[in-house]
Amino acid sequence: MDSVKTIRSVERAFAVLQALGEAPQGATLVQLTASTGLSGPTLLRLLKTLIGVExxxxxxxxxxxxxSVRLHALGQAVIAAEQLADLAAPWLDSLCQQVEWPSDLAIHTGDDDFMRVLESSLRQSRFYVRRTKGRVRVTLLGSAAGTAFLSALDATRRQELVRAARQGRDVHNTRIGAVEDMAARVRAVRARGYALRHPLYRGGSFDGRARDDALEAIAVPLVHAGQVFGTLNINWNRGAMTEQEMVRRHLTVLRAAAAGIAKAAGQQGLHLELASQLQAEQSVWRGP
Known part of the structure; x- marks a missing residue:
């Protein structure tokens, strides 16, 4: 990694943000020049760029x-997300011990057309599943996590996200969005109390080509005090177990873990921080 060059403009932008962070009353161009050591023309270009991205x-x-307030909100949201990951980790470990198959905690950010895996028990599971480790992005319209999240939203917000996902660059969202079956899927999820992958989605990374990863998943939303702020799932190899068998054996413990995470997050106010700092997501989830 030592041979990889740094991006000088990013370093300079960070120096400007750090200088402004140390000036609660704000700073003039002259003061920023003195505190950063950057020239006036360079500072003006950096400031124009930083103002442009709010x-x-x-x-x-x-x-x-x-x-800006937006920058502070983003920082607070990142902190809240890390706190949620830390809080949820023991629940995921316990769930994996009971189910043995791995689970993911995923969150949605703003108007993104994907869910982001925040925490996972993939490394703890004794079963091999064909999936990339780490904080991967998961397609919104095709995944069980995305479907669970969308199904917990009110109709207006859900339609906004579905419309944006259809017009995005992710091939999975584009293909599945063209079917226009979200309303029927939402009714089915709410009736049975859990979400599945879309039949047309068999795997493939967000913004990547489709590939059959031989997996299936069930997912439920994380909801507290009327706010949906994430999802929890179980992943398994399709050939090892049917949907009906997975639901019969493990849906109850999945719901219990999701409820435990949601309650603990609510006690720390994380559901409000995530909802207010990222994007308010009003839930209408009532379960089956």
Whole structure:
């Protein structure tokens, strides 16, 4: 890694943000020049870029530069997500001990057309499943996690996300969105109390080519006090067990783990932090 070059402009932008973070009353261009050692023209280009991505704002009152509310919110959301991962890890370990197959805790960010795996028991499972380890992105419309999340939302918000996913770059979302069967899928999920993968989705990474990974999954949403802020699933090899058998054996413990995580997150206020800092997600989930 030592041979990989750093991106100088990113380093300079970080220096500007750090200087602004140390100036609660804001800073002028002259003050930023002194604190960062950057030239005026370089600073102006950096500030224009940072303002463009809404990381920095310039006050109309005193013309001072300050970090934006959005930047602070993003930082708080990242902290909340890490706290949720830390809180959920023991629950995932316990669930894996009972089920043996691996589970993922996934969250949704803003208007993204994917779910992000925040924590997983993939390494703890004694069974091999063909999936990339780590914080992978999972297609929104095809995955069990995405379907569980969408099914827990009110119709207006769900339609917004489905519409955006259809127009995105992910081939899985585009293909599945063209079927236009989300309303029927939502009714089925709410009736039975869990979500499955879409029949057309057999695997493949987000924004990557389709491939059959031989997996199936069931998923339920994480809901507390009217807010949906994530999902919990169980993954297994299709050839090892049918959906009906998985549900009969393990749906109850999956629901119990999801309820435990949601309650613990609620006690720490994480559901509100994630919902308010990322994107408010009103839940209408009632289960079966």
């Amino acid at each position: 990381a920095v704002r310039r006050s109309t009152t005193d013309q001072r530069y300050r970090t």
